[in-house]
Every structure is written in C-alpha cells, then in structure tokens.
Amino acid sequence: MKIEHNSSVGELIRKMETDYVNGTTQISKYVNFSMHDNLEKIEAYLNSKHTTGEFDSLGREKPFFNIVTAATNVWYRATNIKSGQIKIKATKDSDITNAFLATVLTQDWMRRENFAYFLNEWGRVLARYGSAVVKFVEKGDKLIPLVIPWSKLIVDTVEFEPNPKVEVIELTESELRKRGYDKEMVNELCNAIKARETLDKRRKDNKNDYIRLYEIHGEMPLSYLTGKPEDSDEFVQQMHVISFVGIKGKKKEFQDFTLYAGREEKDPYMITHLIKEDSRTLAIGAVEHLFESQWMMNHTAKSIKDQLDLASKLIFQTADPNFLNQNAHTAIETGDILIHAVNQPLTQVNNSSHDISSLQAYGSQWKALANEITGVSESMMGKNPPSGTAWRLTEALLNESRSLFEMMTRNKGISLDRMFRIHIIPFLKKRKLNNKEQITAVLDAYDIGKIDKKFIKNQSVKKTNDAMDERILRGEMPTEEEQMQMMQQMQMGIQQQLGELGNERFFKPSEISSKTWKDTLKDIEWDLEIDVTGEQATANDDLTTLSTVFQTIADPVKRQVLATDEGKKLFNLILNKTATVSPLLMSDMPNLQMGAPAGGGASGSSEELSLTQ
Secondary structure, eight states, X not given: OOOOOOHHHHHHHHHHXXXXXXXXXXXXXXXXXXXXXXXXXXXHHHTTXXXXXXXXXXXXXXXXXXXXXXXXHHHHHHTOOOGGGOEEEESSXXXXXXXXXXXXXXXXXXXXXXXXXXXXXXXXXXXXXXXEEEXXXXXXXXXXXXXXXXXXXXXXXXXXXXXXXXXXXXXXXXXXXTTTOOXXXXXXXXGGOBOOBOTTSOBOSSOXXXXXXXXXEEEXXXXXXXXXXXXXXXXXXXXXXXXXXXXXXXXTOEEEEEEEEEEOSSOOEEEEESSOOTTOSSOOOHHHHTHHHHHHHHHHHHHHHHHHHHHTSOOEEEOOGGGTTOOHHHXXXXXXXXXXXXXXXXXXXXXXXXXXXXXHHHHHHHHHHHHHHHTOOTGGGTOOOOTXXXXXXXXXXXXXXXXXXXXXXXXXXXXXXXXXXXXXXXXXXXXXXXXXXXXXXXOOHHHHHHHHHHHHHHHHHHHHHHHHHHHHHTTOOOOHXXXXXXXXXXXXXXXXXXXXXXXXXEEESOSSTTOOHHHHTTTHHHHEEEESSTTOXXXXXXXXXXXXXXXXXXXXXXXXXXXXXXXXXXXXXXXXXXXXXXXXXXXTGGGGGGSSOOOOSSOSOOOEEETTO
C-alpha cells in the first residue's frame, strides 16, 4: 500500500518538539521545571562546562571544580548489576524444569545480544540522569536491547507511559536507503538534506549530508493510519517515521515526508528509574542533586583563583594626579606600566591573599553537603579514614551508605523484571520456542540433582509399569517384592545413563509429538520468579552465613535438631532472613547421595527429559 503524506503526525511532532524545548512544567507554587534545560545543564556539568560561559565580565577564565563526576561514578558502581546475577526461579515444584529451561534460553540470548554491555550502558545513564529509556527492537530472529540517549528523545515531561514518544534519528543518504522505507518518499526527502542539529536547532558539526528523521510510537488516533475522520476516536498502538522541511517563503509551514506508518503489537520503549519522582518524567540523578553544590564549589574556586592571581602581581600606587579617574584594575589585568611624575612617590600595594583559608572552609562545607545529598562517603571514593579510626566504624558507615544504593538496585531489578516479562521472554517464546526440537542445557550440580530426582522417579515408575504390563500379558503375576526390586533396578539404570552425560541434559517439550515448547511453556513469564537483586548482601555477609550453615550441618548434634519439625522451621526461617541460601537447597540434606551424579563428559546415552513426565 502506498504511503501518503500525513500532516497530522507532522503537526503532532512539531508541537511536541516545541513544547519540549521551550515549555516548562509547574510542579508546585515555587517549582518550575524544564526537562530540556535540566538535561542540557547535566550534560554541561558532566563535561566540566559552565552554563554562563567560560570567562567572566573582565575576560578572566572561570575554573570548573568538578564534583559531579566522582559522585556519578560511585552511583554507577554501587548500583551495578551483572548479567550472571539474573536468575529465573520456580515458584512451585511443577515449574522447576520450566525455570531451568527459561534460564538456559535467556542466558543464551543475553550472550548473543551482549546484554552485559547493555547493563553497563544502562547503569551509567541511570547514575547520571536518574532515569533511562530502553528500547527493544525485533529484527528477524533477534531482539536487540538499546539504551536511547536523552538527547535523542522528545517526550512528555510529566508522564512517560501514556503519551507518544519521539526518537530523533540522523542518517546519511546511504543509511536511509538501506532502512527499507518507502522508496518514493526517500527519494523526495533526499533532496532536502540538512546539517545535523540539536533539538533546539543548533548545528552539531559542519557536515551537511545528514537527514533528520522522527520516529514516533504510541497510542494515537486510527485516522493517522487510515486517513478517515470517523476513525479519529479510536486509539491504537502505532509507529510512524517521518521527516519535514520548511517551505521557503512561508513561515511555520512545512512539507512532511512519511517514510513508514503501521500498527505495532506493543510499545518498544520503557522508562526506568533509580528513584521515581512525582510529576516528573525525569528522575533526579547524581548530577542534578549536585547542581547547587557544584555552582558554589565553582564560585569558591573562582574566588580563590582571583585572589591568587592578584597576589601574584606587583602592583604600585602613586599620588600623581595624572592617574586620576583611571581604571587601575583593568590596567593591572592587562599589564600596563604606571609612570609617575617627578618627585611623586611610588609605593607597592599590599595585595597578598588574605582570606584563602575561609574560602577553603566554605568550599569544604558545600562539598560535605554534596556527599550527604548523594549518599557518598569518603571511603566509597577510595579515601583512607583519619588515622586512628576503627575499621568496624568505617565498615558500619559503608554499610549505612550502601542502604540507599540497595534501594536503587532493587528498583533496577524491578525494571529488569518488567523487561524480561514484557519483552524478552515473550520474544523467546515466539521466535525460539515455536518448535519441537530438543534443547541441550548445561546445569550445575544442584540443578542436576533436582531435575534428575524428579525425572528418575517419574521415568522409573513408567518403565516399571510397562514391564509389569508385559509380564501380565504373558500370564505372569509378579509379587510386590519383585515390583520393588524392578523399580530399584530401573532407577539404578536411569541413574547410570544420566551419570554418563556429566552436567549436560537434553530436554524435549512433551511426550505428545505434536506439542511444541510454546504450548508447554504457555504463560511462563508470569509463572516464574525473575531474581535480579538477590545478591544484595555483601560478600562478607554471604561467606559468614555459608560458614555458619556449613558448621551447623557438619555438627552431628546440631544436625539431629534439624530432623525435628521445630528445628526445620527455625532453620528455614533463618535462611529466608539471610537470603543467602535457599531453604529449597537444604531440603534435600537427608538425601545428599541424590546430588550430582558422577560421570565424565557428554558421551553415552542421551536420555531425553520431558517436561510432562
């Protein structure tokens, strides 16, 4: 179907861009907020640039005493999440195998799409701005996670989710033609190539072969797609890619080019926060928290610099009336030489720096306030505590400082949970699981023990029943003792076959030949628990807990207590509180022999484990 010009979408984007760049939000009686100006100021401070220029009114250079970068780096490190920490766990016994398979599939996807790099980039943006917008793009059998720079976005400054989102894209002509957009529209647009610009129309560089596109997503009137006025009351999720250029001689009139228009299943964008703020799309990051402190540190550094610069000069004064009404201060700055008349005295001015200590103390107050606001302690920045400070006190301060970042990390975990449930797992089900192929998984000892225990029990019962049926058909009537012996033999045989596979297991979706993984794992994204931030306890705390558990189970007397109902309940309660060891892991303690089977590599029988067994 031929794509027609759509002025409605173009007008919407132009209005959104104007409101975003020039508009302000009245958060309260005394608070006006401009998201665009805030982002520009954050970017300036991160690059150690003043928003009021690099020189003062007398042409003197202004220093930038940067305190925001160190705080940002601490936030970045303290809220870091690694891809290996993301685990998918079962919420009930019947979902154990599903959880293992979901973990295998997601880890494979994370490795292929370099999800670890995405997490690093995402964490960096969150630390700087407090919020980050992520985007999931499907290309064939790939799902690509992206972090969209704030400089490329035009969004509503109060509410992100319910409003359309615009992403600004700048492409060369060759890149544009490879995108698969409408060829006729692309040809028309390529005649209007303009230089790359920022959102407020300032040139980025001297290149003039870049074309500015606007990609808009959101629930918008269906009439934007159909062109029918009667569809204007029906809203559907849709995507448009357009560009526009001004018409010469006609102010505020534009020629629109619609390169793509169509419906989409879901919004590809998702906003994430470290700590969400009310009435604001953009949360407050480390840099914005330090706006006032950074300004005062720059002011203090400038005052000290001016004093030191003045103290470094030899300045003289004279009673010669020839110098009356002259701007001596400017002469000092430009290095003019004073000439006095005969018999007129020339004396040196006492211009030594007289208040540097007070200025330094004043700056230290603002720096201490900055650390308090951002929750950053001196120890977190790698500084040694004062001599004589007890290590336990320093460790207690570090733990107290981490509590804020643990909250931020939990919020990141909640956002990752949404990403997996809304985008990643549904994609894997749609693209990767719509088949009946066998899946290979490499599991750790505990996972193998849990799966093998379930599989051996079910498979031995099935094989024993089949063998009993064959004997009955032959006219034999096996005794109950023979049935038990046969069951044990079946279990030993299956255990031996699985042992030859080492830590590798093979899974098929079902004993029913027509059933696919997609059928078997229906609603898996809502049935399982996605554990992202279970690593919040420090390594020292983890080691302490594990050592205590080991000592408990190694002590015969204490182990007897665990055999009682009271002991089990109390022990499980302790484990739940520490969140280091799962009570499920300890539930098999009386059956340690059912753990990982001994065995070498992956040679031998490839016994398949069915999810429905």
